[in-house]
Amino acid sequence: MTQKKERHLFLGGNTYRGFHSFYSYIINKETANKVLCLKGGPGTGKSHLMKKVGAHFLDKGYSVEYHHCSSDSNSLDGVVVPDLKIALLDGTSPHMIDPIYPGAVDEIINLGIALNNDALSLNKKYLINIYKEISTNFQRAYKFLAAAKPIHEDWSKLNSKALDYSKFITICESLKEEVFIKQKSGFGDERHLFASAFTPDGIITFAEDLVSEYTNTFILRGGPGFSKSKILNELGSLAQKKGYFVEYLHDPFNPDRIEHILIPEISTSIVTENEISKSSFKGKTYNIEDFCNSSVLLSNKSEIEYDKNHFEELINKALFLISEAHRIHDDLESHYIKTLDFTILDSVYNDVIQKLEKYI
Known part of the structure; x- marks a missing residue:
């Protein structure tokens, strides 16, 4: 690497x-x-x-x-x-x-x-109101993100009904064989961060650049409900048990989920191509839909599309409010910079x- x-x-x-x-x-x-x-x-x-x-x-x-x-x-x-x-x-x-x-x-x-605190105090009421307005926009943004959570869960559940777990388990076993050729001694350390985030400029991700330095990249492709995070948690835990340091990169929407894992000592990244950051990687790809019952996905297609559209609508509203908060914050900064x-x-x-x- x-x-x-x-x-x-x-x-x-x-x-x-x-x-x-x-x-x-x-x-x-x-x-x-x-x-x-x-x-x-x-x-x-x-x-x-x-x-x-x-x-x-x-x-x-x-x-x-x-x-x-x-x-x-x-x-x-x-x-x-x-x-x-x-x-x-x-x-x-x-x-x-x-x-x-x-x-x-x-x-x-x-x-x-x-x-110059004396100069700032002359605009005390105005500055306080700006602070409050910024806070209000963030609180509203978080409410729209929270509202998107149950819709995302419904979308996930509809997808998961199609997953053939007897076939799906072959992904985990195949990855274990390909990734962990050798073992170290001891228990590996861990680090938790985000590669992607909801920002005033939309959903920004640095994942593609982070992964570009890795020799081996394995890609889990698919929407919500296909157990990608579960696979990453299992592989990360196994890597640590084998003595490797693991960098866990969390989902920007739900920090309880993992979006990617990096194992630098063996120059290996295991990443997801998902519905949120919409990154694109080069490497060995496991398309989770290939392990699904296509007829179940087809029967739920209209409901899945409904959830997808409403989820994106709520996310876009949250992003707009985060952008508004940033615009107001720029005005706030300008008053401080003058002093x-x-x-x-x-x-x-x-x-x-x-x-x-x-x-x-």
């Missing part, structure tokens, strides 16, 4: 349960050298600082992980330089991350010191680089 210099993922997601975070998996705090937790209001340059730090270490030849924000995929929630065991995190709402090992590992960087002292931000950036370069 040729390691890419850049990896792009999502730390959190806008799901049917609301905002769901995998922040605890960005870096192992017990083995990390330094984790900087960035605090400060909107527009204080947290994402900009992380991008500059990422570019700095890329230029020095290090691989960098960019963890994007699901509320604005062009912004960052975190940056990690794995070889140096260092990370920067956005510690503001909705993440609300605080140091676990203050001083020893974690340190708070307050970008709010560059703000910034950029010389202070430059000083903070230089200080951050000095702190992190100690670990080279």
